[in-house]
Amino acid sequence: MKRILVTAAGGAPAINFVRSLRDAKQDYFIVGIDANEYTVFRSEVDAFELCPKASDPIYIDYLNFIIDKYKIDFIHTQPDIEVGVISDNRERLNCKTFLPAKKSVEILRDKYLSYKVWNEAGVPTPDTILINNEDDLKRSFEVFGTDIWIREIQGAAGKGSLSSPKYEEALNQIINSDGWGRYTAAEKLTKKTVTWMAIYYHGELIVAQTRERLYWEHGNRAQSGVTGITGTGRTTSNKLIDDISIKSIFAVDKNPHGIFSVDMTYSKDGIPKCTEINIGKFFTTHYFFTKAGINFPEIFVNLAFGEEVQMRGVINPLEDGLNWIRGMDVEPKLVRDGEIQEVLNRYNGFKQNL
Numbered sequence: 001m002k003r004i005l006v007t008a009a010g011g012a013p014a015i016n017f018v019r020s021l022r023d024a025k026q027d028y029f030i031v032g033i034d035a036n037e038y039t040v041f042r043s044e045v046d047a048f049e050l051c052p053k054a055s056d057p058i059y060i061d062y063l064n065f066i067i068d069k070y071k072i073d074f075i076h077t078q079p080d081i082e083v084g085v086i087s088d089n090r091e092r093l094n095c096k097t098f099l100p101a102k103k104s105v106e107i108l109r110d111k112y113l114s115y116k117v118w119n120e121a122g123v124p125t126p127d128t129i130l131i132n133n134e135d136d137l138k139r140s141f142e143v144f145g146t147d148i149w150i151r152e153i154q155g156a157a158g159k160g161s162l163s164s165p166k167y168e169e170a171l172n173q174i175i176n177s178d179g180w181g182r183y184t185a186a187e188k189l190t191k192k193t194v195t196w197m198a199i200y201y202h203g204e205l206i207v208a209q210t211r212e213r214l215y216w217e218h219g220n221r222a223q224s225g226v227t228g229i230t231g232t233g234r235t236t237s238n239k240l241i242d243d244i245s246i247k248s249i250f251a252v253d254k255n256p257h258g259i260f261s262v263d264m265t266y267s268k269d270g271i272p273k274c275t276e277i278n279i280g281k282f283f284t285t286h287y288f289f290t291k292a293g294i295n296f297p298e299i300f301v302n303l304a305f306g307e308e309v310q311m312r313g314v315i316n317p318l319e320d321g322l323n324w325i326r327g328m329d330v331e332p333k334l335v336r337d338g339e340i341q342e343v344l345n346r347y348n349g350f351k352q353n354l
């Protein structure tokens with residue numbers, strides 16, 4: 001039986017990964033580690049342990065201790081920071097990894113570096129200015145006016161995002177978070193977002209699936225409306241999205257290997273523009289695709305072990321219009337567009353008769 005180590009095991013992204021493996025054809029022995037003595041109990045693994053934070057100098061030694069103790073074959077990690085540390089130290093680990101090239105991880109963990117590569121390669125991406133000082137911030141407001149989007153260049157869940165802030169608001173946030181050189185200003189896009197999640201193997205596309213995000217859960221609790229917690233995701237397919245996604249990946253890496261998940265937001269004139277690629281990790285709610293019929297973690301782990309997978313170059317295998325409706329403390333529901341329409345129709349019928 002394959003023995004898999006999953007980090008941040010009490011977090012939703014890892015739980016979605018583990019649930020997917022539980023639904024796979026093979027059985028796995030899964031060990032989970034987590035840096036928090038409370039959230040570690042949420043993990044759905046065969047054995048769990050606490051671990052230090054990825055920033056702790058002993059992190060890699062500790063991983064090797066766990067790898068040895070539990071005879072681990074393969075490690076998978078979801079949080080961005082851990083992807084960075086494990087990527088940099090992959091050759092020190094005493095088990096398999098399935099990660100893209102170090103350089104690609106470095107570029108794609110930095111949203112400003114990513115922007116520069118895409119902009120040069122002609123990949124649609126919002127115009128962006130790095131804010132090193134107050135002059136840059138002033139210039140950003142001159143260039144973008146009120147249609148401005150401020151955010152941090154590293155992190156997830158809309159870290160540091162401000163939608164059309166006043167100049168002083170942006171200035172205060174950057175100063176308070178010691179953010180000079182770590183923030184960008186960009187052209188403000190619309191609220192329509194899509195993600196194209198793919199697995200590559202030595203330069204070859206294995207499978208990719210698109211889903212749009214209909215809204216952010218708890219969106220009214222963040223200044224920018226972005227909470228990083230997807231409310232409802234919906235399968236969709238569109239040639240333009242496929243083309244832009246592939247171009248955005250190859251602009252950074254000519255030999256993609258591992259997970260590349262392209263996040264795009266539509267501009268006002270209807271163009272999906274790349275705002276980031278999550279590299280080396282699946283998007284949080286990927287159990288959606290598993291339940292809908294395509295088990296990315298299973299394919300990923302099989303590839304990591306060098307096993308034959310039948311799939312090659314498959315884009316958007318799932319039917320359009322499948323909705324994954326989720327929220328805090330509720331079991332997600334997989335619902336077809338038609339079912340939602342039916343509820344709406346009934347409601348409209350009732351109203352008409354009043």
Ligand SMILES: Nc1ncnc2c1ncn2[C@@H]1O[C@H](COP(=O)(O)OP(=O)(O)O)[C@@H](O)[C@H]1O
Binds near residue numbers: 156
């Ligand atoms: N220039 C922008 N204009 C409007 N919204 C943006 C812009 N850049 C990012 N966003 C919003 O922030 C969300 C998160 O951005 P993303 O690039 O995926 O980074 P992360 O998920 O790491 O915070 C996007 O899905 C989108 O809703």
Ligand SMILES: [Mg+2]
Binds near residue numbers: 157263276
């Ligand atoms: Mg994102």
